[in-house]
Amino acid sequence: MTTAKLASLMARGTDFLGCETAILCGAMSWVSERNLVAAISNAGGFGVIACGAMTPELLDAEIAATKALTDRPFGVNLITMHPQLFDLIDICARHDVGHVVLAGGLPPKGSIEAIKQKGARLICFAPALSLAKKLVRSGVDALVVEGMEAGGHIGPVSTSVLAQEILPDMAGQVPVFVAGGIGRGEAIAAYLEMGAAGVQLGTRFACATESIAHPNFKKAFFRASARDAVASVQIDARLPVIPVRALKNAGTESFTAKQREVANLLDSGTIEMMEAQLQIEHYWAGALRRAVIDGDVEGGSLMAGQSVGMVTKEEPVAAIIAQLMEEAAQALARRTA
Structure with a gap:
C-alpha cells in the first residue's frame, strides 16, 4: 500500500524523466561521469553527466561511453557561462539526449530554443520564486529547487525555505525536484508530500562503489x-x-x-x-x-x-537507492497509520 503511495507521489517525476525512481543524481564535476551516471540509471534513478568545463569533443566521447554502459535515460548538465555552450547543445542533440540541465545562472539568449528545438526537455535551477516563474514563462520544462545545504555552488537560502516558497506556486505548473542536504528517505517523502515531483542528491552518491573518486x-x-x-x-x-x-x-x-x-x-x-x-x-x-x-x-x-555525515561507507548505487526508497515508504506508512 505504502510502496504504491510512494510510486504515486513520484509518478509525475518518473513520467517526466522516463525512469523508475524520481531521484536525479546531482552533476558533480569529475564524479558524475559515465560509470556513476550509468549505474544510477541502471538502478532505476536518473543519472546526469556533469559537463563542467569539458570541450565539445570530450562531452561527445562521454555521452557515447555512457550509452555503451546503459540503455536507460540519462541527462547532461551544462554550465550557462561555458564559452562553447551552443556547441555543447549540438552535441547533446546529435546523441538524442532527452534531458538537458542548465546550471550557473539564467539561460543565455537563444539557448532555451536551441535545446528544445532538438526535442530535449529542459531542466533549470530556480533559486527564488520570481526566477522560477520567469524560467517557466521562458519555456523551461522542469525546475530544480536547490538549497544552500548542497555541495558545490550554492545559493543563500535553505532547502526547506525554498521548498515552502516555490512548491505551492510552481508544482502545479511543471515538475519540481528538490535538492540540497537530502540524505535519507524520510526527507524525500516529506518533499513529495509537499508537491515535489522528485528529488536530486549528489553527496549521497559521491562515494558509491561505482564512483571513480579516489x-x-x-x-x-x-x-x-x-x-x-x-x-x-x-x-x-x-x-x-x-x-x-x-x-x-x-x-x-x-x-x-x-x-x-x-x-x-x-x-x-x-x-x-x-x-x-x-x-x-x-x-x-x-x-x-x-x-x-x-x-x-x-x-x-x-x-x-x-548531508556528508550520512555518508559512512562505500556501497553500490542500487543499495543506496533501495535504502532511500525503503526509508521513504516507511515514513509514509507511519503517517498513514
Whole structure:
C-alpha cells in the first residue's frame, strides 16, 4: 500500500524523466561521469553527466561511453557561462539526449530554443520564486529547487525555505525536484508530500562503489560531519563569486588567495569580468580534479553537501537507492497509520 503511495507521489517525476525512481543524481564535476551516471540509471534513478568545463569533443566521447554502459535515460548538465555552450547543445542533440540541465545562472539568449528545438526537455535551477516563474514563462520544462545545504555552488537560502516558497506556486505548473542536504528517505517523502515531483542528491552518491573518486576522497567523506562542509567566503564585492560548499582543508584557503589574484587582474584592467568568472570556474574544476582523481585531499577541493555525515561507507548505487526508497515508504506508512 505504502510502496504504491510512494510510486504515486513520484509518478509525475518518473513520467517526466522516463525512469523508475524520481531521484536525479546531482552533476558533480569529475564524479558524475559515465560509470556513476550509468549505474544510477541502471538502478532505476536518473543519472546526469556533469559537463563542467569539458570541450565539445570530450562531452561527445562521454555521452557515447555512457550509452555503451546503459540503455536507460540519462541527462547532461551544462554550465550557462561555458564559452562553447551552443556547441555543447549540438552535441547533446546529435546523441538524442532527452534531458538537458542548465546550471550557473539564467539561460543565455537563444539557448532555451536551441535545446528544445532538438526535442530535449529542459531542466533549470530556480533559486527564488520570481526566477522560477520567469524560467517557466521562458519555456523551461522542469525546475530544480536547490538549497544552500548542497555541495558545490550554492545559493543563500535553505532547502526547506525554498521548498515552502516555490512548491505551492510552481508544482502545479511543471515538475519540481528538490535538492540540497537530502540524505535519507524520510526527507524525500516529506518533499513529495509537499508537491515535489522528485528529488536530486549528489553527496549521497559521491562515494558509491561505482564512483571513480579516489579512495582518499571517499575516506574524507566518511570521516566528515555536517559542520565540516563549509561555504567559501567572497572577499571582493566586485567579483560576483558564487559560494562553494566543500570540506574544510588547505584548498579552502588557497581559493581566498585565488580571488585576490583575480581581483587584482580586474583592478589593473588585464581581464574583463566574464574572463574573471571563468578563471574562478577553472580554478574549481582543477581543484576538484586534484581531490577526486589524484586523491589530494589537502590541496584539492572536497565539494560536499551538509548531508556528508550520512555518508559512512562505500556501497553500490542500487543499495543506496533501495535504502532511500525503503526509508521513504516507511515514513509514509507511519503517517498513514
